[in-house]
Amino acid sequence: MSSPRPGTRRLTTAQALVAFLARQYTERDGRRHRLIGATWAIFGHGNVAGLGQALLEYGEEMPFLQGRNEQAMVHAAVGYARQSNRLSAHAVTTSIGPGATNLVTGAALATINRLPVLLLPGDTFATRPADPVLQQLEVPGAGDVSVNDTLRPVSAYFDRITRPEALVPAALQAMRVLTDPAATGAVTLALPQDVQAEGFDWPEEFFAERVWRVRRPAPDAAELDAAVRAVRASSRPLIVAGGGVHHSAAEDALRTLAETTGIPVASTQAGKGSLSHDHPADVGGIGHTGTATADHLARTADLVLGVGTRWTDFTTASSTLFAHPGVRFVNLNITGFDAHKMAGLPLVADARTALLALAAGLGEHRVDPAYAAEYGRRKAAWEARVTAAYTPRGDDARPTQPQVLGALDTLVTGDDIVINAAGSLPGDLHKLWRARSHDQYHVEYGYSCMGYEIPAAVGVALAAPGRPVWAFVGDGTYLMNPTEIVTAVQERLPIKVVILQNHGYASIGGLSEAVGSERHGTAYRYRAPDATYTGDPLPVDLAANAASLGMRVLRPRTVRDLREALAEARASTVPTCVYVETETADTVSGAPPAEAWWDVPVAETATRPAAVKAREEYDRHVAARRRHL
Known part of the structure; x- marks a missing residue:
């Protein structure tokens, strides 16, 4: 082994990556966090001699966690990142082949939820000493494709490190995406197993501590002014709090806005808890799984301020919920893509920064006391329904x-x-x-x-x-x-x-019954004489x-x-x-029924009465669907 050049350190690619990751930090609001808190691993021939050896070599600097299932390791990393407000994440390494493809579901979950996780799957040989090697996918028309390419569409960033020196720019880009609140998700660096174990003279600067500052962009003055004017002009405004409230740690800013203006706050699944349940302005979940209070306010709102929400079909009741003929939307979101949904006025900014600016711009503006009293009564009535269900x-x-x-x-x-x-x-x-x-x-x-x-x-x-x-x-x-x-x-x-x-799959059983499929194939039961799964549990x-x-x-x-x-x-x-x-095997729950629709297409032609009836009900709901323009 040759001596390293001056100013360099000779390490394998895997060792260099682990040493680099151990020295990355995030900083927001003056507080520093370790970016990669630990690395999960299941070892196989595609990573055991590379990343496996590197994690052993640098065990004092990079905590190691032993997993049992590759998809589950990503889920654990996502749970960690969400609880860490996206300021700290975990890495996950697997072998090539099935270990790598098992990452796909977890990667999709991370990217869809905008949560950072670093994926380090092993890959087939870059030097191709034997072709094919164990677990290699052969694509006759493309020699550079491997199973890891399945991770491309579910990754916020993807690269394959076919030479050691390519790691330097790829690793920096990976950290950029992991720490960018507008771009984060699953980040994949596919690592051919021969490259992992290859030595290289790395510049010492690569291993210096590096701090990635998580930005809080302020709103554009014109967009902020338009948002303030829209809220002031409304008579029945409603705030919809999404996951971006939590990611930005904007809960206090949201509470300030709600208390100074009296605007009620509904929440998506990701945004629930933005206000405490007992706060007077909190009206609960919104959409297909929402409360009667929030859904009534949504149907009658003339201005909806979405904060950090992607406006999914469950939130909008498949575009049937916001029924006021003149309803308009203001979308406060750190990503321009989401800020322009629902044909809304965009307010592209960090949630906390923009909410504080909105509160300042609105000054002493408040909703009509009668509106506040109305949603207060509805909130109390829903609480009584919760108590009854409990x-x-x-x-x-x-x-x-x-x-x-x-x-x-x-x-x-x-x-x-x-x-x-x-x-x-x-x-x-x-x-x-x-x-x-x-x-x-x-x-x-x-x-x-x-x-x-x-x-x-x-x-x-x-x-x-x-x-x-x-x-x-x-x-x-x-x-x-x-x-x-x-x-x-x-x-x-x-x-x-x-x-x-x-x-059984009770929730899908209930949905199956609602759409005319009669709970087919949703119970965990023995086969009955008619070949259906309707025997004993x-x-x-x-x-x-x-x-x-x-x-x-x-x-x-x-x-x-x-x-x-x-x-x-x-x-x-x-x-x-x-x-x-639970009390009965065939009952989903005793909770109040859905207060808003969800679009699950029903068979247009059928002979079974259940499907015919379900289609009639479906056509009735579809008539209420609208596009917001």
């Missing part, structure tokens, strides 16, 4: 799904963090959960990915040590991805996993499975048992599972 028939009854939430509601403080992503629970939580702090409500609904909850709880627990972290999962979601329970046990992270057993014991993976397991049967089990789990210092069979 209240059991008796302590000896088996709980419904909302009653499980209600039992936990009596125990939690602002320290607790509740995580969910898929099934019927996102709807129940969005409608019913009483968020007590800005980061208590952690529902991933950009991708609504089954299997997210347990690994995300691991990531959140790493980012928020000492706080109670709850992962709510249905039986369908649990079966998708329980593997990181082992990681929680290994790392001694006392996450609390609440498994709700209703014997399967004798599956998910609690025993969780116990076999190392969790402490509690099995409450009644509401009284449930309260005791949740309290015991909350106090537990080891990973604990609370396994609950």
